[in-house]
Amino acid sequence: MIRRSSCVPFPVDAAPTIKSEAPRTRSLRASAVVAALLLVSVHVRAASKFTDPEDGAFDLSNLLLTHRGVLPVPTLITEPAVGYGLGLGLLYFSLPKKSADAPDDAKAPPNITGLGGFVTGTHSWGAGLMHFHSWDDDHIRYLGVIGKVGLHLNYYGIQNQPRAYQLNGIALVQQVLFRLGNSHWYVGPRYTFFDASTRFDASVPAGIREFERDQRVAKGGVVVDYDTRDNMFYPSSGTYAEFEADLARGGLGSSTNFQEQTARGYHWIPLSKSWVLGLRADTGFSQGNIPFFAQPYVSLRGVSDAKFQDNNQLTAEAEIRWNVTPRWSVLGFGGVGKAYGHLHSFSDAPTAFGFGTGFRYLIARKLGVTMGIDVAHGPGQNAFYVQVGSAWR
Template identity: 65%
Template sequence: MPGGSSRGRSRQPCLQRRAAIVLLAASMSPLTVAIAGDNLPEAANVSTGWDMSNFLLRGNGVLPVPIFITEPAIGYGLGVALLHFSLPDNADENQPASAGDKTSRPNITGIAGFATGTHSWGAAALHTHSWDDDRIRYTGVIGKINLHLTYYGFQQQARSYQLDGFAMFHELLFRIGDSRWYVGPRYTFFDSHTRFDFGVPTDHGNFVAEQRVAKGGLVTSYDSRDNNFYPSSGTYAQFVAEFARGGLGSTSDFEVQSAKAFHWMPIGERWVLGLRVDSGFSQGDIPFFAQPFVILRGVPAAKYQDRNQLTTEAELRWNATPDWSVLGFAGVGRAYGNLHSFSDAPVAYGFGAGFRYLLVRKIGLTMGIDVARGPGQNAFYIQIGSPWR
């Protein structure tokens, strides 16, 4: 869940698919995308800290999640999310939290909203569900956003603009046999209105203020993580091909492909190394705000944005106790294809450190803070689980 920096708004939240879950991406997107754990962290069976597992998973509890926004894109602000957790019908409510045991994915229903000092705001409702022993997974989000953002363009000159509209996201995945592979359809819709405060940038071409982004696509993913919120081992990979067409409700035709992979490996008893690669590619008449961009802690997203993007990042974690861990991270990325060639594109970088506390032991849900340094600025992020999603 991204936080922010000492600078004002300069970072556009995750749009395209993320436009449908933008306020959750700014605050707690591991809950909407990573959703629940497969296995418990190894330390869970010996932890003695404060834990909300029984209340949330067995007592029909609702978890209020405060949203502290220090996001450079939309300024400082506050919000709240109300989340209801429930176990699937075939889940064992008395399942012990022993190391290596497979836990059930909780179903999550929630509402959330936020507002910031730049007059940005958003509200959304979400639901995630799994059926047939996690063979079928569904994620759905609907929401409304009004964001004051910054566009940089060819010369990296900040130009403020406003983006508002209604967003919707649906994804249904099916497991392939007894494997760790999932495949299924995705649909994203964003009815947007865009307005630049001081005129349209000269590198914008044919600017259209009113646009509907409606994409259908196919998602293929592989998941061997021991826990989806805060993994200590395993791999998550996802490949997405999306097509925006008039028949789906889009005002322009374009294509977007993305591929990402995260891998975690234990080093000794207390250390975990995480590696990340992330890429995005686009073709056709794509709106400027829907283009791929570099996402790194310490780097204003959408500051490095173009037709394509490539990013890599590493993270090293030390589990100081069963409940507490500290980590360091560093990454680089480039956006290229239209404004810049790959060799001429500026390099985005970010590095820093953080900590996590194991908040909900039975599903491995952690919360903490990351502090990062990027090109010309510092940033801090209030994180729920891993920032990689």
């Protein structure tokens, strides 16, 4: 599915989330992940490249930065929309070069190259390549993504009943942001292209306007970012906000004409040394002849992607984190959202909700990278998610 301006397995701010949903076995799998982390942290402690000299704990910072290693992110996929399957992401990190006149305490996000793919039992599959890079002491940020998907999904429509369809296509995202002076503001262009082919197993559901089997979504827009996070992967303080306005036109390669505006903001408040409160707001609005699969939708842990989808969407979520130790943290979260505008008015639209708990382990201190699992409950289902860093993108 297309989320905002991203059409591939990697998120725009380059911190990947690999999502899956499990039935009765989710607690066993979660326990296995915890046990694996504990065993590795004990048995590999003796190897210097796997330990942090600061606390002697299991840490991949030296491996990822000094020894040019990659961080594997495997997962089990049991998302109802695409079925059971396996996924794997490989992340390569490097630190950007600092100019001679840069302040000693200046911190730029690491450069990241990611390669990932997945396959499921319903013959859904996807593969993608992404690269995030910064230059000039983080005054220029580049993001490039290319991917291909073949998905078996459901469209819920007016009656909120699943109708199976197939979505195949190639996606491309190109973005360059420029910092305004030495402020926390970034501005720049983004171009998104998705050459898609869709096919419903039965008749086209009511509510879909001007259905075309083959469509190209090509949109260009302006992105404005505000970033004061202390870490891009798992922040403990600061704010990240992004505003985007897009136009899809034939001159850009689009089959249809539409407009889209999105705004999202995340704010982390350190309540004490051990407690952090996170707040999230997410909005999406569209006008014109936007393809049904490209419409804004509610994204919450515990809610199937694109189940709540329409011309517009509003979402709010909160998260409380307890840092049990400098390495381990546990968290609780909950949120609500609505999609409305064409299929439903705001007052008639069903309310999406999701809540749950999770944990993280600081697996690369120098990068601020954590790994862990979130377990969530939503409308009629439970879910678990293998997370790299924060769930908020």
